[in-house]
Amino acid sequence: MWAKKHLLYTEATRHPFILSIRDGSVDLSSFKRWLGQDYVFVREFVPFVASVLIKASKKSDDGNDMEVILGGLASLNDEIAWFKSEASKWDVPLSNTVVHKANQNYSRFLENLMLPEVDYAVAITAFWAIEAVYQESFAHCLEDDSKTPSELQDTCQRWGNEGFGEYCRSLQKIANRCLEKASSDVLTKAEVTFLRVLEHEVEFWNMSHGCA
Numbered sequence: 001m002w003a004k005k006h007l008l009y010t011e012a013t014r015h016p017f018i019l020s021i022r023d024g025s026v027d028l029s030s031f032k033r034w035l036g037q038d039y040v041f042v043r044e045f046v047p048f049v050a051s052v053l054i055k056a057s058k059k060s061d062d063g064n065d066m067e068v069i070l071g072g073l074a075s076l077n078d079e080i081a082w083f084k085s086e087a088s089k090w091d092v093p094l095s096n097t098v099v100h101k102a103n104q105n106y107s108r109f110l111e112n113l114m115l116p117e118v119d120y121a122v123a124i125t126a127f128w129a130i131e132a133v134y135q136e137s138f139a140h141c142l143e144d145d146s147k148t149p150s151e152l153q154d155t156c157q158r159w160g161n162e163g164f165g166e167y168c169r170s171l172q173k174i175a176n177r178c179l180e181k182a183s184s185d186v187l188t189k190a191e192v193t194f195l196r197v198l199e200h201e202v203e204f205w206n207m208s209h210g211c212a
């Protein structure tokens, strides 16, 4: 299980699409496809994060969780505004987007995680994993030896910046605290959910890269 997790985590955070941004060979039509589809994703992601906030308000034994998750919602508000301005810069229409199968599947997965019977520990683990994949992926494109094109620096900064990294570490701490106290049944569900997130992230990159 650990080896599978490790392999999938690397696949999700070092995907050929991300590596193509990092080495400057990215196909701009792939980038534009990602932009349009990710805007749709983020709009679906907001209600999921709101559902995690509701679970935190009912189930968390630490008052600080709410502030961290609220911070996440605030950053998604900025993310939506950023997508709108970036889409107009790249001439990507955001209305009437044909939602790709990988995006639809991811959205269905999030909807299932929003159900009240899903444990807080499972939902917060998914939330952390979703944000962490973007953080690690885009931070990789900002490293000193990267050749990320200047017009994509802003995109990489959006998720690769240190502040976003700090926020992901706060989510990870909450998830770890919840998992330490979880039953073995919840622990298994959290592990399976974590792997599903990684699979969906890989599928999402595949779709953007044009290999799906």
Ligand SMILES: Cc1ncc(CN)c(N)n1
Residues within 6 Å of the ligand: 038, 041, 042, 130, 131, 134, 201, 204
């Ligand atoms: C598919 C996906 N995963 C994660 C993120 C980061 N919020 C995102 N914008 N899109």
